[in-house]
Amino acid sequence: MDEVKRLVWNGELNVLVSIDPSFLMKGSPREIAVLRIRVPRETYLINYMPFIWKKIKNFLSFDPLNDNEKYFWFEHNKIPISWNYPVGVLFDGLLGRSSTFATTFEDQLKDEITILRIRLVMGDSPPPTIIPITISKTQVEKYWFHQWKQVCFILNGSSKGIMSLSVNESRKFWSSIITRNFHDFIEISSKISTSRPRHIPIIVQIFKASGISRISQPTIRMTGVNPTLKDIEEDVFNTDEGMSANNCIVICQGIEIPWEIVLCDLYFKLRSFDGFLYITLVSIKNNDKALPEL
Template sequence: MSNIKKIENLTEIKKILWNGSINLKITHKSSNENIEFLIQVYRNSYLPFIYEQIITYFKNFLSTNDVKDFNKIWLEYENVPLKWNYPSGVLYDYLYLPGNFNNQQHIWNLDLKFETADQKYPSDYIIPTRRFESDIWENNLNEILVNQLKQSCFVINGTSKPIMQLSEQNSKNLWKSIKFRNLNEFSYVNKKILKQVKNIPIKLIVPSDAGNVIQVPGSPLLTLKEFLKMNCSNLYDISIPVIQGIDVTSLLDLQLIEIWELFKHLDNVLYITNIIKS
């Protein structure tokens, strides 16, 4: 985990954050053998973008006798299903980092699960998917992400009109920029959504087995320290605030608007994970 002492070159830091990634080792445990697959995922992207690659690889080793439906797929870490609607880096920060804060490995080990006759998709814990004719996971992710952008747009502007009034072409370009990792295109379209910052959309993740998420808007002029003391005072002295995998203790005196402009995710939400000090 790294620590930023002060923010100097915003453009350069944004590029570094945009390209930040996590190495995954995905294992499927069958009755005969453990099958492994290595892949990278971007921190500020989403797991469904790699599901097609995962399915294609594991189809080489599994048959329909082993798997009821290859599209009923999910990943788990220490028996906790991963919420695919959350950014990959956020999942890593609140599930993996608390137990590995001072001893981070270079690979995050995850278990791959498919729905079978004996094992159902955990729809009571993670969002179930709708059926589409093609690109099932990407279309589901698109729906969820657009909905999350509408929610954050409302918090930021006091209205959802900026995103509702995007042209069809701009809406398509926004999705393409997210899917194909085009920072310049994403920034160009996203600016059309951010008209007037009245509040900062924040998801505050506090310690629990699966991460307890508190959604709370923050005033742009509050400092990060003031916000944390207001919303998790019992944790302030015993936890470390982590944003995009970075210990931001040294940025506590910055205003939320500055923190958000730098660290917001693709859904324009600022995710803050509290990790208990060892």
């Protein structure tokens, strides 16, 4: 299982970040507005903001440290995307939103070089449901730690496991994300987890054939049972959506997962760095068009 976790931890994506022209002074080199980054699936886009600011600081038309009237966020094809989901989850969701999604996920990605294309934009107010990016160095750390408090409560029935970490352990835990230290991450997260969870912390992205999506966070009780993904079908789908295990595929950590897999095993092997198991469900479409680069 540790080898599977390590493979998940080391998974990466090619990300192309375009900078909105309004950020830059007139006459700035065109190439400065495009940044190419190799990003772990298991991180947040916002963790790369210091790198982005450093790359463009000499060409900025404003001072982001002192301009409190502007809000920053990411978009893909002019659609705002949430930085507070792992990069890999965002990528899987954007694939799911694609109108040319093929019958199987593996066929779609075969022999393809995929790039997550995003744009950093700003405005006088953030889009609804989007958490704006601040200059604060602690914004993302506080959010991530809050996620783990939720996970600890869902798994154990209380948040005692994470709240009892020492100051040094808490710092080491967050540092493991920034420095990509797999050993430290496993060491600390093991103190929060339990081999017999009360519930499974799971977040589901659901994409209908129409392209409409929604987020679900079902309560999956594990006491006295050991369900498969197929067993929780009724907890995931709304009866009026016309979607079921028969016409959807399951994506987790960028790979297609069978509905018959035991949920507890899936959680401990493929859960994300914030403690949640992210599942992307995509309505199957029968077409043979090529997948566009994201």
